[in-house]
Amino acid sequence: TQLRPLFTRAYGTEITFSDPKNKEGQIRYTHDYRELYNNNYPKWPQEKKEMWDQNEILLMHSKRLEPVGWNYTSNLGYRYSTLSDKEDPADVNDAFYNIRHTYFGSLSLAPNDKLEWFGQAEYFKAQYVKCHWSYNPDHFMGRMELRIKSDDMKTMYVPSFSYSKDYYYPFKDTYQKYEIYYRVGRDF
Secondary structure: OOOOEEEEEEEEEEEEEEEEEEEEEEEEEEEEEEEOOOOOOOOOOOEEEEEEEEEEEEEEEEEOOOOEEEEEEEEEEEEEEEEEEOOOOOHHHOOEEEEEEEEEEEEEEEEEOOOEEEEEEEEEEEEEEOOOOEEEEEEEEEEEEEEEEEEEEOEEEEEEEEEEEEEEEEOOOOEEEEEEEEEEEEOO
């Protein structure tokens, strides 16, 4: 196996709108532009440089649920992305140009400062255009984790489970991935 570093240059702008009188809800707009180098090496070594241009809108809501006293946070968002490799030296017509519509959301419930349940879901529909091998993948992903803090609030234990499924049209290929992991973090 040959390992090669991934170099990224990123530029971005983020604007958040909120009502100072209502701390529960916010709307955030983010524009993100990235140049990635060697992302697909060694799978497609001819792709030296990718350009990602993403616009995202996110609706954020936080609230304390009474009378139980739990903290609740939810995020719902939409991202429009274009991903391209315009510097493929092999064939200008074969360089990819990907348009992606992503819908995502997350939910967090915390009954106290030491325990939190977190769930996340994501779906995107991508379309490859301007190339002769065009296909349209669908991606589904779901993740759940439990965040448990120690009594001194410096150590966090996080068991987690995630599942993703990708469909590739018109090839009818399907890829599934399950991940179960356990993380431990410590603040010093």
